[in-house]
Amino acid sequence: MTNTYFLLFPSCVPVNGTKVSIIMDLDKGTYLEIPNLLHDILSIDLQRFTIHEIMKKFDHQYDQGIKEYFQFLVDNQYGFYTKDPKPFRKPEDIFYSPYKIISSVLAINTTTNYDLPEVLKQLDRLSCQLLQIRIYDPYDMDKLFNSLSPLKGSSIKICEVYVCYYSLISEEQLITICKEYPNVIIVVHTSKEKKQINISDEFNKKIVFTGEQVHANTKEVYDPSLFTISHSMYYESRHFNSGLHRKVCIDTDGSIKNYLSHTKVYGNIKENKISEIITKPKFQERYFITNDQIEKCKSCQFRYMCVSNSDIIKKNGKYFKKHTCNMDF
Amino acid sequence: MIDDSEKYKDLISIPEHPSISYDLHKISISHQSKKNNSKRFIYMKKYRGEGSILDFYKPNSNILSIKEND
Numbered sequence: 001m002t003n004t005y006f007l008l009f010p011s012c013v014p015v016n017g018t019k020v021s022i023i024m025d026l027d028k029g030t031y032l033e034i035p036n037l038l039h040d041i042l043s044i045d046l047q048r049f050t051i052h053e054i055m056k057k058f059d060h061q062y063d064q065g066i067k068e069y070f071q072f073l074v075d076n077q078y079g080f081y082t083k084d085p086k087p088f089r090k091p092e093d094i095f096y097s098p099y100k101i102i103s104s105v106l107a108i109n110t111t112t113n114y115d116l117p118e119v120l121k122q123l124d125r126l127s128c129q130l131l132q133i134r135i136y137d138p139y140d141m142d143k144l145f146n147s148l149s150p151l152k153g154s155s156i157k158i159c160e161v162y163v164c165y166y167s168l169i170s171e172e173q174l175i176t177i178c179k180e181y182p183n184v185i186i187v188v189h190t191s192k193e194k195k196q197i198n199i200s201d202e203f204n205k206k207i208v209f210t211g212e213q214v215h216a217n218t219k220e221v222y223d224p225s226l227f228t229i230s231h232s233m234y235y236e237s238r239h240f241n242s243g244l245h246r247k248v249c250i251d252t253d254g255s256i257k258n259y260l261s262h263t264k265v266y267g268n269i270k271e272n273k274i275s276e277i278i279t280k281p282k283f284q285e286r287y288f289i290t291n292d293q294i295e296k297c298k299s300c301q302f303r304y305m306c307v308s309n310s311d312i313i314k315k316n317g318k319y320f321k322k323h324t325c326n327m328d329f
Numbered sequence: 330m331i332d333d334s335e336k337y338k339d340l341i342s343i344p345e346h347p348s349i350s351y352d353l354h355k356i357s358i359s360h361q362s363k364k365n366n367s368k369r370f371i372y373m374k375k376y377r378g379e380g381s382i383l384d385f386y387k388p389n390s391n392i393l394s395i396k397e398n399d
Contacts, residue, residue, distance in 0.1 A: 103389045130389040158385055162393075187393065212393050221394045232386035242387060259390075309390050 005085045006054075006070045007046050012078045013234060014042045017301025023078055024304065029229045031305075032078065037062070038069055047085040095235040099155075101278065102246040103130035107216070107260055110137045114254040114269045120150035122274045123248075131159040134260075136215050136252070138166035141173040151181050159184045162214045165191040174207050175199060189214040216252070216260075220309060222325035227305040234304045237291060243309035244286045248278055258286050259309040261323070286312060294319045 008014070011027040014034070021039035022031045034042075041062075044054055051070065055063045073079040082088070104123050108116070116133075123131065135144075144161070151159055159181070163169070165188050174186050178199045191209040199205040236242050249257050255265040256277045267277045277283055289312050291303035300306070310321040 105390055130385055132389045134392075158389075160389065189393070210393060214392060218392050221391045223391075223394055226388065226391045226394070228387050230386045236387070243390070247389075307388050307391065 003083055004051050004081050005046060005049075005083070006051050006073075006079055006081055007085055007088055008042065008073070008079045009077070010088070010091050011231070013304075014039050015301050015304060016043075016299075018299045020301060022301045023073075024229050024234065025078065026229060026231045026234055031229060032076070034069075041066060041069075047088065051081075093235065093238060095232070095239050097236070097246065099127040099129055099246060101126040101128040101248055101274070103132075104128050104247065105132045105134065105249040105260055107134045107136065107250065107252045108139065109135075109216075109252045112252045112254075114250065116147040117150050119250060119269060119274070120148070120154065120156075124150060124154035124156065126275060126278070127155045129155060129157050131156050133159065133161045134214050134218075135161070135163050138164050138169075141170065141177065145173070145177050145180065148177065148181050148184065151183060157183060161186050163188050164214070165189065165209065171197060171207075178205065178207060219261075219323060222306065222308070222327065224302070226307075227302055228307065229305050233307075237304045239290065240287055241289050241291070241312075242304075243307045244289075246278075246287065247309070248274055258283065259311065261309070262311045264311075289319055294321055296324055297321065 008023070009025075009027075011025060013024045013026060015022050015024060016036060016039045019036075021034050021036050023034055023042075024031045041054060041058070044057065046054075049057070051066070055066055058066075070079065070081075074081065101123060106116070106119060120131075141163075144163070148159070148161075161177075161184055163174070163186055169188065174188070175197065178184055178186060185205075186207045188207065188209045190213045191211055193209060194211055195209045197207040197209075199207060233242060236245060244258050247258060249260045249262075250269050251257065251260050254269040256267045256269055256272065256274065257265055266280060266283050291297040291300070291306070291308075294312060295318050297303050297306075297308075306325075308321065308323075308325075310323040312319050313322055314320075
């Protein structure tokens with residue numbers, strides 16, 4: 001024990017919270033709740049101090065607890081013992097993405113008159129990976145089928161389409177869209193009945209009908225079951241706002257924004273190209289405001305796994321989210 | 330997804346011949362194999378044709394809370 005070190009695996013990251021801390025396992029996509037005191041212990045430079053030296057730092061008040069906790073972490077594959085910590089370097093704390101746009105949300109209603117196929121082509125040229133199309137009102141499925149044609153062979157990996165239920169909506173048309181465009185996921189909102197239609201047993205692909213409504217004032221849902229733990233998510237959220245970083249949104253009027261619910265407009269898709277808007281420094285400001293800088297979020301143990309697209313306001317030199325979760329962690 | 334790994338077991342295992350260096354093992358298997366490997370490529374095309382990897386490192390925007398069995 002005198003010359004033994006305890007190290008966490010590089011993929012196991014301790015994160016402090018107000019009431020409780022966690023260790024995120026970026027490989028397995030899980031987390032473990034731990035007391036704040038254990039987080040304080042794990043925040044010591046474990047490569048520099050042996051277990052015995054760590055116990056000494058706390059005046060030997062917590063020796064038994066430290067021994068048991070370290071053993072617990074070893075048993076559950078969060079850490080290991082070693083006599084030589086030097087070969088185990090921490091991974092670089094960097095995030096790199098080659099995509100000019102990572103995600104986008106488009107909104108459509110009965111008054112929308114921007115060219116959807118043209119928008120999809122522009123997003124493809126910017127290597128957009130994730131797309132969400134929110135159709136608030138009943139919409140012609142044949143028109144939708146044709147409008148989605150630029151998705152074929154595009155950079156867009158996943159396209160979620162929220163379609164408004166109406167009596168003439170045909171399941172066959174929806175299935176045709178999903179089969180023609182394998183990267184499209186359809187959710188039918190405002191439906192009278194909840195059901196799921198299997199598209200493909202092999203790939204567990206379904207069309208979901210839900211009674212929930214999607215409209216211009218729909219708010220984001222914050223729930224631990226929707227949190228994401230991954231290497232990329234962690235490193236991105238250390239340096240960028242994980243929701244707003246390289247995101248561009250276009251509302252029903254064609255206004256180009258960081259996110260649909262934000263009030264600040266940077267241009268209109270009927271007059272401007274997306275590529276010219278996203279390079280404006282003002283547009284990119286919100287990319288760089290991380291949860292570590294925002295009040296309430298900065299002391300939340302889930303700040304590196306929570307995707308929030310809330311607008312951010314600055315008051316008295318501090319950042320606040322306009323819409324926060326109501327969770328009391 | 331159907332687990333077809335049994336089909337490709339012979340392509341995955343490495344022969345124990347000591348005179349063949351590790352990096353040449355795969356080449357020697359494919360050269361000596363009398364099996365028709367074209368089925369493997371059909372499988373890959375089928376995978377690409379019927380689906381895509383519906384996964385990304387983060388969600389776009391969570392506005393609905395739909396559970397698996399809703």
